[in-house]
Amino acid sequence: MTFPDTVSVADALDARDPLASFRSRFVAADDPSIVYLDGNSLGRPVRALEERMSEFVAQDWGRRLIRGWDEGWFEQPVTLGDRLGRLVLGAGPGQTAVGDSTTVCLYKLIRSALDARPGRREIVVDRGNFPTDRYVAQGIAAETGAVLRWIDPDPDTGVTVDDVRAAVGDDTAVVVLSHVAFRSGYVADVAAITEAVHAAGGLVVWDLCHSVGVLPIELDEWGVDYATGCTYKYLNGGPGSPAFLYVRRELLAAPHAVAQPIQGWMGVRDSFRMGPDYEAAEGIRRFISGTPPILAMTPMIATLDLIEEAGIAAIRRKSVELTEYAVELIDERLTWLGVRLSSPRDATRRGGHVTIDHEAFPGLIDRLWCRGILPDFRPPTGIRIGLSPLSTSFREVDTAIAAIAEELAAKIDERSA
Amino acid sequence: MTFPDTVSVADALDARDPLASFRSRFVAADDPSIVYLDGNSLGRPVRALEERMSEFVAQDWGRRLIRGWDEGWFEQPVTLGDRLGRLVLGAGPGQTAVGDSTTVCLYKLIRSALDARPGRREIVVDRGNFPTDRYVAQGIAAETGAVLRWIDPDPDTGVTVDDVRAAVGDDTAVVVLSHVAFRSGYVADVAAITEAVHAAGGLVVWDLCHSVGVLPIELDEWGVDYATGCTYKYLNGGPGSPAFLYVRRELLAAPHAVAQPIQGWMGVRDSFRMGPDYEAAEGIRRFISGTPPILAMTPMIATLDLIEEAGIAAIRRKSVELTEYAVELIDERLTWLGVRLSSPRDATRRGGHVTIDHEAFPGLIDRLWCRGILPDFRPPTGIRIGLSPLSTSFREVDTAIAAIAEELAAKIDERSA
Numbered sequence: 001m002t003f004p005d006t007v008s009v010a011d012a013l014d015a016r017d018p019l020a021s022f023r024s025r026f027v028a029a030d031d032p033s034i035v036y037l038d039g040n041s042l043g044r045p046v047r048a049l050e051e052r053m054s055e056f057v058a059q060d061w062g063r064r065l066i067r068g069w070d071e072g073w074f075e076q077p078v079t080l081g082d083r084l085g086r087l088v089l090g091a092g093p094g095q096t097a098v099g100d101s102t103t104v105c106l107y108k109l110i111r112s113a114l115d116a117r118p119g120r121r122e123i124v125v126d127r128g129n130f131p132t133d134r135y136v137a138q139g140i141a142a143e144t145g146a147v148l149r150w151i152d153p154d155p156d157t158g159v160t161v162d163d164v165r166a167a168v169g170d171d172t173a174v175v176v177l178s179h180v181a182f183r184s185g186y187v188a189d190v191a192a193i194t195e196a197v198h199a200a201g202g203l204v205v206w207d208l209c210h211s212v213g214v215l216p217i218e219l220d221e222w223g224v225d226y227a228t229g230c231t232y233k234y235l236n237g238g239p240g241s242p243a244f245l246y247v248r249r250e251l252l253a254a255p256h257a258v259a260q261p262i263q264g265w266m267g268v269r270d271s272f273r274m275g276p277d278y279e280a281a282e283g284i285r286r287f288i289s290g291t292p293p294i295l296a297m298t299p300m301i302a303t304l305d306l307i308e309e310a311g312i313a314a315i316r317r318k319s320v321e322l323t324e325y326a327v328e329l330i331d332e333r334l335t336w337l338g339v340r341l342s343s344p345r346d347a348t349r350r351g352g353h354v355t356i357d358h359e360a361f362p363g364l365i366d367r368l369w370c371r372g373i374l375p376d377f378r379p380p381t382g383i384r385i386g387l388s389p390l391s392t393s394f395r396e397v398d399t400a401i402a403a404i405a406e407e408l409a410a411k412i413d414e415r416s417a
Numbered sequence: 418m419t420f421p422d423t424v425s426v427a428d429a430l431d432a433r434d435p436l437a438s439f440r441s442r443f444v445a446a447d448d449p450s451i452v453y454l455d456g457n458s459l460g461r462p463v464r465a466l467e468e469r470m471s472e473f474v475a476q477d478w479g480r481r482l483i484r485g486w487d488e489g490w491f492e493q494p495v496t497l498g499d500r501l502g503r504l505v506l507g508a509g510p511g512q513t514a515v516g517d518s519t520t521v522c523l524y525k526l527i528r529s530a531l532d533a534r535p536g537r538r539e540i541v542v543d544r545g546n547f548p549t550d551r552y553v554a555q556g557i558a559a560e561t562g563a564v565l566r567w568i569d570p571d572p573d574t575g576v577t578v579d580d581v582r583a584a585v586g587d588d589t590a591v592v593v594l595s596h597v598a599f600r601s602g603y604v605a606d607v608a609a610i611t612e613a614v615h616a617a618g619g620l621v622v623w624d625l626c627h628s629v630g631v632l633p634i635e636l637d638e639w640g641v642d643y644a645t646g647c648t649y650k651y652l653n654g655g656p657g658s659p660a661f662l663y664v665r666r667e668l669l670a671a672p673h674a675v676a677q678p679i680q681g682w683m684g685v686r687d688s689f690r691m692g693p694d695y696e697a698a699e700g701i702r703r704f705i706s707g708t709p710p711i712l713a714m715t716p717m718i719a720t721l722d723l724i725e726e727a728g729i730a731a732i733r734r735k736s737v738e739l740t741e742y743a744v745e746l747i748d749e750r751l752t753w754l755g756v757r758l759s760s761p762r763d764a765t766r767r768g769g770h771v772t773i774d775h776e777a778f779p780g781l782i783d784r785l786w787c788r789g790i791l792p793d794f795r796p797p798t799g800i801r802i803g804l805s806p807l808s809t810s811f812r813e814v815d816t817a818i819a820a821i822a823e824e825l826a827a828k829i830d831e832r833s834a
Contacts, residue, residue, distance in 0.1 A: 027474060027475055027478075027479030027480070028475075028479050028480050031480070034480065034482070036482055038482065038483040041483050042478075042482060042483050042485075042486075044479065044482065045474045045475075045478050045479045049474045050471045050474050050475050050479075051471070053470035053471055053473070053474055054467045054468070054470055054471045056470070057444060057462045057466045057467050057470055057655075057716075058444055058445075058462075058467050061444075061459075061462050061655055061656060062444030062445050062461065062462045062467075063444070063445050063448070063451065065451070065453055065455065065459060065461065065791060066455040066458050066459045066791055066793065067786065067791070068459075068656060069459075069656070073656055073657075099518075099657075100517070100518070100521065100707075101516075101517070101681070101706060101707025101708055101710075102707050102708070103679060103681030103682070103683070103706040103707030103708075104517065104521055104679055104681075104706055104707055107678070107679045107706075127693065130682070130691075131682040131685075131688075131691045131692070132681045132682035132683075132706075132707060134693070134695075135680040135681060135682060135685070135694075135695035136679065136680055136681060138680060138694065138695050139678055139679065139680030139695065140678075143678055230708065232708070238474075238478055238711070238712040239478060239485060239486070239490055239708075239710075239711035239712055240490075240516075240708045240709045240710035240711040240712060240713065241710070241712065241713075242710070243707070261524075261556055261557075261560055262520060262521055262524045262553065262556065263552040263553055263555060263556030264518070264520030264521075264549045264552060264553060265520070265547070265548040265549035265552060266520070266549075268548075268552070271548075272796065273796060274547075274548045274795070274796055275548070276544065276551070277552075277555065278551075278552035278555050278556065289518060289520040289521055289524075289549075290517075290518025290519050290520030290521055290549065290660070291518055291519070291520075291647065291649070291656075291657045292657045293518075293656075293657035293658070293659070293710065293713055294655070294656035294657045295655040295656055295657060295658065295712075295713055295716070296657065296658075296710055296712055296713035299474075299712070369484065374482060374483060374484070376483065378691070379689065379690060379691060
């Protein structure tokens with residue numbers, strides 16, 4: 001079972017890809033023994049980092065030492081936040097900060113939103129949301145007495161504005177949703193849903209983990225209240241790199257500026273005065289708690305350089321082409337084996353990854369990984385094909401789908417034998 | 418004003434220092450233009466990291482990619498925690514995890530302790546504690562209705578067991594203290610104070626930021642309940658490297674295992690089952706929230722290799738010799754200028770740094786930094802001399818104290834002129 005004719009199609013697509021040259025800027029992207037389709041879990045490192053991390057150790061840290069804090073590090077959570085805002089979030093300056101994990105950021109934002117809507121008890125969450133979003137909300141409900149109200153989205157569409165309208169009401173304090181669903185890749189209508197939540201008097205926290213760096217985002221324009229996301233997927237920040245959080249300017253403005261519960265020395269007006277009482281800094285800095293993870297921010301800076309060069313519009317264009325191509329190959333080679341496409345067919349409603357399901361997929365992933373074909377598995381029966389526009393080739397998509405077809409057919413044969 | 422005779426004394430001390438050779442294992446330690454006395458704010462990087470960070474990018478991350486999570490990363494917060502436990506915390510396995518900032522860890526631990534002592538309302542904190550410890554406690558008091566009870570320690574002694582006995586009572590839920598005071602360097606009697614808190618039925622959270630890696634610590638033996646600390650000081654983890662937290666085994670044991678409020682997907686029984694409800698993992702893993710900062714843990718691993726080689730007992734011996742030598746030079750060259758030693762004279766009660774105060778010190782620090790002499794300033798009038806046993810030479814101490822004497826004398830002359 002080979003599809004030799006499609007290789008040339010893939011190569012032709014690569015040949016006319018205006019972003020093709022970016023592939024060589026990532027570590028090991030030219031290594032044919034690795035076919036990487038999990039950049040939406042952990043993006044490949046930018047090649048320049050091999051030198052940059054050494055330089056950071058030898059110079060920025062090793063020779064500037066403590067002076068680094070006066071020479072940019074202290075401001076880096078917000079200067080880097082502003083750059084993220086400008087390049088990938090559609091956020092004006094002073095609303096974004098980098099630090100903590102997505103989980104900790106979610107905790108701060110949901111708690112902040114609850115405090116900002118006193119008298120309202122409900123946190124609205126969807127059952128299809130990523131576990132950490134649901135678990136954080138469950139924990140906050142348990143500790144504050146807030147009530148969880150669940151949305152059960154149609155898995156084929158994801159959370160719609162109608163789902164949200166039906167769920168929100170006078171008691172809604174905050175709604176917690178993902179821009180792109182981690183499993184299906186469904187893209188939520190952020191602007192319309194945010195408006196619906198506002199119409200009910202609530203606030204909204206958007207999880208951007210699966211959209212940041214791959215989809216155009218316009219937080220300011222969409223009127224988003226709070227947002228957070230990780231940076232190790234399409235921002236290639238490295239394993240466990242810090243998250244970011246965004247709080248809308250109006251919410252940060254005195255005299256009713258929102259707060260957050262983890263009051264640390266880096267979130268005050270003057271950290272080095274070391275005064276007796278916590279006095280929250282003005283603006284987004286009040287959402288910072290502890291010492292910011294400077295070294296761990298270095299990789300994402302290298303990625304932002306590439307994103308700035310390529311432009312998010314071109315990235316989205318290639319992302320759509322990659323997922324369209326993947327869907328085409330799935331239809332052609334996998335559907336007859338019983339594989340089901342679990343991502344939207346409509347490219348405008350689909351993020352950067354494509355998920356397929358088949359009852360024989362559990363276990364298949366090991367066979368693929370042994371061959372250096374690296375998609376992700378999502379229980380119970382999903383294979384998630386992540387396509388990072390700057391580092392993924394059409395040839396990789398072709399190779400991977402062919403390998404999935406081959407292994408699945410073999411597994412089905414074994415069973416029926 | 419030079420003290421040429423003391424240079425030879427310093428050099429003799431360096432010559433007979435059994436740990437002297439470790440200095441060459443740090444970046445730029447041989448660069449005479451940098452006299453570094455702030456390793457207790459940001460430790461120097463281990464030289465091997467220049468290569469190791471590149472290798473991490475090129476191999477661990479760049480070529481193992483997502484497989485890294487199956488090949489050690491997923492367990493790394495606890496395996497590295499166990500190693501910290503064995504080498505520097507006196508903690509048996511299964512009680513320590515690495516991740517988050519010290520501030521976030523303090524938040525989790527204090528909240529956990531409050532939950533573990535229902536019906537008790539008081540959080541006891543000392544006014545000399547580091548700002549973030551106080552601010553976190555203030556925030557938790559505001560949100561939970563807990564009451565803060567302040568200890569005002571004698572700055573010359575720091576918090577004593579008598580101070581604690583006088584402060585705790587039937588309403589004490591948790592006491593939050595630092596092992597080594599960030600300003601004076603005073604060493605608290607952890608075992609005796611912990612016992613006093615337990616005698617009153619409370620729990621204790623120890624902040625180890627200024628002791629971990631430089632003082633022997635015996636958390637298990639001392640009966641400590643909770644502890645946390647940063648890793649960018651004597652563990653040379655780099656700017657903003659992740660903190661660790663420790664929870665005593667008995668507190669983690671079912672059926673009354675303690676919990677923490679930031680419920681994330683990395684703290685559950687089976688993260689990749691992605692089940693509907695948060696089910697806390699057994700053991701210390703339940704104190705983890707989000708995706709662990711793997712890349713950012715890499716530097717501290719290199720330091721632990723050196724600490725394992727040197728041994729914490731030898732490190733403490735050199736630390737005492739360094740601070741004794743600093744005190745001697747301060748007495749000799751600075752006291753007559755009106756400088757006051759703000760750290761304990763008794764080496765057994767003194768941590769790894771020495772603080773001196775003089776009303777003319779604000780502003781002096783800039784002159785010193787311009788000369789590449791890098792101690793720290795702590796308001797209102799303190800110069801803090803941090804001495805990292807593995808990377809600081811006696812010659813550096815000599816050079817720095819001579820420079821402080823020279824600059825101070827010049828400043829006093831300018832004033833009186």
